[in-house]
Amino acid sequence: MQTLQARIRYYRDLGISQFYRRIAAPLSEIESVTAINPDLEPPIPPRKPAATLPTTFTASVDRAAGLSAIQHELHNCTRCPLAFQGRHTVVFGDGNADARLMFIGEGPGADEDAQGLPFVGRAGQLLNNMIAAMGLKRSDVYIANIVKCRPPQNRVPEPEEANTCAPFLFRQINVIKPEVIVALGATAATYLLGGKSPLARLRGRIHEVRGAKLIVTYHPAYLLRDPSQKKEAWKDLQLAMTELGVKAPKASSNADS
Numbered sequence: 001m002q003t004l005q006a007r008i009r010y011y012r013d014l015g016i017s018q019f020y021r022r023i024a025a026p027l028s029e030i031e032s033v034t035a036i037n038p039d040l041e042p043p044i045p046p047r048k049p050a051a052t053l054p055t056t057f058t059a060s061v062d063r064a065a066g067l068s069a070i071q072h073e074l075h076n077c078t079r080c081p082l083a084f085q086g087r088h089t090v091v092f093g094d095g096n097a098d099a100r101l102m103f104i105g106e107g108p109g110a111d112e113d114a115q116g117l118p119f120v121g122r123a124g125q126l127l128n129n130m131i132a133a134m135g136l137k138r139s140d141v142y143i144a145n146i147v148k149c150r151p152p153q154n155r156v157p158e159p160e161e162a163n164t165c166a167p168f169l170f171r172q173i174n175v176i177k178p179e180v181i182v183a184l185g186a187t188a189a190t191y192l193l194g195g196k197s198p199l200a201r202l203r204g205r206i207h208e209v210r211g212a213k214l215i216v217t218y219h220p221a222y223l224l225r226d227p228s229q230k231k232e233a234w235k236d237l238q239l240a241m242t243e244l245g246v247k248a249p250k251a252s253s254n255a256d257s
């Protein structure tokens with residue numbers, strides 16, 4: 001009885017004052033019914049444990065678990081020739097499993113192969129600056145590549161290599177469910193869209209891939225070679241920002257490195 005009174009006081013403290021009164025059968029009655037027929041359900045079914053985590057946190061855990069399962073499948077992967085051409089690490093991807101924005105490049109370079117993370121060399125520094133110019137942090141987005149192993153001499157991945165590896169990227173996209181994907185360069189655009197087209201024809205438009213809006217821009221490595229195109233790349237990023245509903249911080253007018 002004291003426990004019941006304490007509970008009622010607790011509910012009153014929360015501002016809950018209306019109670020339904022349930023007349024419970026005496027315990028002896030319940031015990032005798034179930035004892036006569038053990039197949040009968042107990043009159044009060046056991047309570048399901050209450051969900052203790054908010055839905056968003058659960059979704060985040062599910063996404064992180066989904067990504068780790070895919071990464072586990074790629075451990076020491078030898079599914080395509082790139083496994084035997086000097087790669088040191090499988091560069092799976094990096095960033096926020098709940099990201100609304102994904103950047104997808106072509107493949108890891110020497111720095112990425114050494115560190116096991118995508119876009120950590122000079123091109124990665126420029127990509128970081130581009131992300132900052134958008135008013136975002138690298139930890140807000142998810143970054144991956146069409147192929148996860150370094151092509152020798154940074155050559156373009158062969159179709160056999162890209163077609164073998166890309167399905168794992170598609171699974172990453174399915175798990176993360178980004179709203180917007182930015183394809184960095186022609187190779188990323190080709191394998192995401194499933195066909196080759198000149199970059200000039202693909203830029204400045206919204207495409208659709210796996211439920212996400214796809215925007216095509218230049219690869220940061222190309223922008224390092226031809227910085228005059230940074231203004232054009234900034235236009236592409238602004239398109240992505242419009243789709244995401246984010247505004248650039250006041251100090252940023254472009255994505256200069």
Ligand code: SF4
Nearest residue numbers: 077080083148149165
């Ligand atoms: S590039 Fe992809 S498919 Fe090829 S070996 Fe590396 S992880 Fe496997």
